[in-house]
Amino acid sequence: MVTAHSSTNSIRPENVSETHDRRARVALNAIPAPWPAGVPEYGSRSRAFLTCRSKTITVRVMGRPRNFDPDTVVDRAMETFWTHGYANTSPAQLAEATGIGKGSLYNAFGSKRALFDLALDRYDRLGVELAADILNRPGATRDCLAAFLCGLADADLAQPVRRGCLAVNTAMEMAGHDAEIARAVRATQDHMIAALEARIDQGKRDGDVRADTDPRSMAEFLMNTVVGLRVMAKTYDAPTLHRIIDTALATL
Incomplete structure (x- = not known):
């Protein structure tokens, strides 16, 4: 199993800037969207990140900034993990699916495991929203x-x-x-x-x-x-x- 501590997937953030926050992790200081009524909220592990759709990340690679919407990246990563599973999803597949180079991807999200955690949280939220829409x-x-x-x-x-x-x-x-x-x-x-x-x-x-x-x-x-x-x-x-x-x- 590949974990967040694997040498192939633990690339520390470096030279990363964010529109409203200069820390590498975009999960901080976002305003969360409303949670469906009557359903308990899940953990705060990455909730703010996944509901902040007004932000983009700027990742500097060899002096050239590249902007992308983090939620779009998480959505595409979720689809890739969903199709192939965690262990069978390679960094190259994630880079291809998200349209972001492996270095930039891990600079922004920290590791394959961290991105998977965000994808799983995203899946959770989408499922609850779907259930609320149909059941109500x-x-x-x-x-x-x-x-x-x-x-x-x-x-x-x-x-x-x-x-x-x-x-x-x-x-x-x-x-x-x-x-x-x-x-x-x-x-x-x-x-x-x-x-x-x-x-x-x-x-x-x-x-x-x-x-x-x-x-x-x-x-x-x-x-x-x-x-x-x-x-x-x-x-x-x-x-x-x-x-x-x-x-x-x-x-x-």
Whole structure:
């Protein structure tokens, strides 16, 4: 496993300037965007960085400054890690995907592991925002949950490479021997459980979910269903996945 301490990936920031902050790490002094209502916030490890879309970094390479939007870089890195996994993503692949030279990339972000941590946090935020958007739409609870689960499955099936879920893939690859990654993946799952729980609880108040349903337990069960769907989407077809969703939601 390549870590942040590997000699091939630990290149210290050097001669880096930032529009509003001369420190190499752009995570500092940014104004965070609002977090979706009803969902607990995740750790502050890189939240400010990922929500500061008005900033650019200026990295000086051999006397010539190069500007880039850090969030765009993290998005592209996230897609690369998602497709290839952490260990199988090389510095050259990251440089190609982001359009930034390896030296400039690591001057700005510090290491492959630091960039991966930002990408995983970005994935977490995007997932919570997607869940909030779909689950908070008008309609019956079961219909909203079905739209969310089917949307995840269908999106996986539509990809040229069926890569599943970045968080699940990361758990399988790294969580067993990396405590920090295990905590990050657990946080991602907890945020999704909280979003599901809030919608089920609302359904109880609206009267379209059985009164004896425990929102937390049901949300955990559906999160387990989501994880299984994202894995099975790598090998199964849409009708099978949709049957699984129908069965899971029949318990509501």
